[in-house]
Amino acid sequence: MIQIVLLDIEGTTTPIDFVTKTLFPYARSRYLSFLQEHSTSPEIREITDRLWLSYQDEPLSCWPEKDDLAGAAAYLRYLSDQDRKLTALKDLQGKIWRTGYEDSSLKGEMYDDVIPALQQWKQQGRKIAIYSSGSVAAQQLIFGCSNVGDLRPYISNYFDTQIGAKLDVSSYQKIAEHLGVTPQEIHFYSDNPREIEAAQKAGCVVTEIRREQQDTLLT
Ligand SMILES: CSCCC(=O)C(=O)COP(=O)(O)O
Numbered sequence: 738m739i740q741i742v743l744l745d746i747e748g749t750t751t752p753i754d755f756v757t758k759t760l761f762p763y764a765r766s767r768y769l770s771f772l773q774e775h776s777t778s779p780e781i782r783e784i785t786d787r788l789w790l791s792y793q794d795e796p797l798s799c800w801p802e803k804d805d806l807a808g809a810a811a812y813l814r815y816l817s818d819q820d821r822k823l824t825a826l827k828d829l830q831g832k833i834w835r836t837g838y839e840d841s842s843l844k845g846e847m848y849d850d851v852i853p854a855l856q857q858w859k860q861q862g863r864k865i866a867i868y869s870s871g872s873v874a875a876q877q878l879i880f881g882c883s884n885v886g887d888l889r890p891y892i893s894n895y896f897d898t899q900i901g902a903k904l905d906v907s908s909y910q911k912i913a914e915h916l917g918v919t920p921q922e923i924h925f926y927s928d929n930p931r932e933i934e935a936a937q938k939a940g941c942v943v944t945e946i947r948r949e950q951q952d953t954l955l956t
């Protein structure tokens with residue numbers, strides 16, 4: 738018996754274009770100004786420390802010294818242009834998007850079937866959780882400030898890559914453990930076949946969503 742519906746965001750609840758053509762460019766054009774504005778913030782320093790560590794493994798020459806903010810911003814642009822799912826990049830993007838959601842220049846875009854599907858799962862007594870590469874803060878913003886209103890009351894848990902990568906089987910086992918259920922009691926929805934494969938190997942029930950083929954979350 739399914740207890741938990743676990744949802745991916747990009748390509749599942751939200752058009753890929755909203756992430757790649759609205760959210761990513763919004764952050765991309767603000768990496769440097771954001772780092773400059775928050776250069777004394779310990780929270781932002783901690784994120785740039787993690788970025789610097791990751792940069793040590795990259796064969797690039799854009800970021801010569803740790804305190805060079807222009808270099809850090811260039812590395813962030815490089816990572817986001819490749820859609821890398823690095824946790825430090827995702828943490829920083831979430832912080833940058835907050836301003837856009839707060840001044841209403843950003844509104845999280847949801848497919849039309851999202852609200853009916855959330856209502857259906859609630860009626861069936863299921864809990865709804867999110868698992869996205871976007872940070873938990875970014876997830877709460879996209880659902881809290883969406884084009885169809887504040888959807889957070891429907892959602893009981895949020896998971897990001899702090900629990901593990903979405904392609905790792907163990908991430909789905911850890912999510913089940915965290916929620917106090919077995920993987921077999923989780924139904925995971927995603928547009929990414931490799932995520933679907935990992936969740937299935939963990940024992941979850943899975944549905945691959947192919948929006949280009951008019952798939953819907955409703956059953
Ligand atoms: C939280 S909205 C931004 C989503 C994001 O940054 C991303 O990389 C999409 O990843 P997902 O796991 O939702 O496909």
Ligand SMILES: [Mg+2]
Pocket residue numbers: 745746747748749927928929
């Ligand atoms: Mg996706």
